[in-house]
Amino acid sequence: AQSVTQLGSHVSVSEGALVLLRCNYSSSVPPYLFWYVQYPNQGLQLLLKYTTGATLVKGINGFEAEFKKSETSFHLTKPSAHMSDAAEYFCAVSGAGGYQKVTFGTGTKLQVIP
Amino acid sequence: DTGVSQNPRHKITKRGQNVTFRCDPISEHNRLYWYRQTLGQGPEFLTYFQNEAQLEKSRLLSDRFSAERPKGSFSTLEIQRTEQGDSAMYLCASKLSSSMNTEAFFGQGTRLTVV
Numbered sequence A: 001a002q003s004v005t006q007l008g009s010h011v012s013v014s015e016g017a018l019v020l021l022r023c024n025y026s027s028s029v030p031p032y033l034f035w036y037v038q039y040p041n042q043g044l045q046l047l048l049k050y051t052t053g054a055t056l057v058k059g060i061n062g063f064e065a066e067f068k069k070s071e072t073s074f075h076l077t078k079p080s081a082h083m084s085d086a087a088e089y090f091c092a093v094s095g096a097g098g099y100q101k102v103t104f105g106t107g108t109k110l111q112v113i114p
Numbered sequence B: 001d002t003g004v005s006q007n008p009r010h011k012i013t014k015r016g017q018n019v020t021f022r023c024d025p026i027s028e029h030n031r032l033y034w035y036r037q038t039l040g041q042g043p044e045f046l047t048y049f050q051n052e053a054q055l056e057k058s059r060l061l062s063d064r065f066s067a068e069r070p071k072g073s074f075s076t077l078e079i080q081r082t083e084q085g086d087s088a089m090y091l092c093a094s095k096l097s098s099s100m101n102t103e104a105f106f107g108q109g110t111r112l113t114v115v
Helices: none
Strands: A004-005 A012-013 A019-027 A031-040 A043-052 A055-059 A064-068 A071-077 A089-096 A110-114 B006-007 B012-013 B019-022 B029-035 B044-052 B053-058 B064-070 B074-078 B089-096 B112-113
Touching: A004 A089, A012 A019, A019 A031, A019 A089, A019 A110, A031 A064, A031 A071, A043 A055, A043 A064, A043 A071, A071 A089, B006 B089, B012 B019, B019 B089, B019 B112, B029 B074, B044 B064, B074 B089
Parallel strands: A012 A110, B012 B112
Antiparallel strands: A004 A019, A019 A071, A031 A043, A031 A089, A055 A064, A064 A071, A089 A110, B006 B019, B019 B074, B029 B044, B029 B089, B044 B053, B064 B074, B089 B112
């Protein structure tokens, strides 16, 4: 079984500041990890994913995340926030391989202050 | 457009009525998922299909809910005797079931409001 905990349901940052969204996972098997973004009344768009190999993964829109097995974490970062980054972000986990369903966290709503 | 398509985008229904949603996955994607998302929550898994076979159902899927994927292409999700607690966004996702393809692509969802 897999689960995800996202710390902080709301995060506010100033435009140009560092974005850090926290995610910790639990998995009984080697995990695949994902970050999705959701804009109001829209579906989910994949930002980035970790499967195997390099633990620092880069995604779209300047986001990146680092898989830390020892900390069971997969935090999402972006060096400089942009107004267009305001959205809800979901961390998700599945079992290794393409065969498992994806389990989502409860989401973090990012507000960017001008 | 080759993305996942969901119809309708919005549905308002009276309590006790039946509703049906449709999902058209990306062509050749053999795996299809349904999720439900309530306000302030992440998507919760409901069920998934491998081709036309329904392989797993969440305990969230009460007997009022039924999903089909008759020809392994589009899928429908029906809710009978709707209740106010059914109000949510219903998301569909599809993917190729392969160890090399780990990403599920989501549709824009159907927002159901039960009044």
